[in-house]
Amino acid sequence: MRYWLFKSEAEVWSWDQQFAKGEVGEEWNGVRNYQARNNMREMQIGDLGFFYHSRAEKEVVGIVEVCALAHPDSTTDDERWECVDIKAVRSFNKPVTLAMCKDDPRLSDMVLVNNTRLSVQPVSPEEWKVVCELGETNP
DNA sequence: GCCAACGTTGGC
């Protein structure tokens, strides 16, 4: 089981929208970056991920679960682009801001802190634990 | 709203 982080601008696709989808989940479409796509290809059913609001909010707001393996992105005919489906698991009791991550020495190697432009990224088990702790949420 | 960082495209 691996851990991931998904970035989305709240104006485009928010945690509230994702949560409202419930068990059905939603395609994580629109990714047009090879590195992000490759990460999605490695995902397995049951992998967990953080849902992060980029740009305006800059905070981790919830936990999602991968519920469909990588498949063609329905928003394009270009067969290069694939995506997984994810469903909301639970909301953080307290959002974890980017600033909090940057301030915590245990998260100094986190991709979120070091590679601002990667929209789908891996999270180590240790980082997962720390961020959940900061969010006062069960890992 | 600005701009740095980075990824992609396309001319050569």
Add this chain to the structure above:
DNA sequence: GCCAACGTTGGC
């Protein structure tokens, strides 16, 4: 195959 130009992301 290199690299300049361009477009996009996302922090500030």
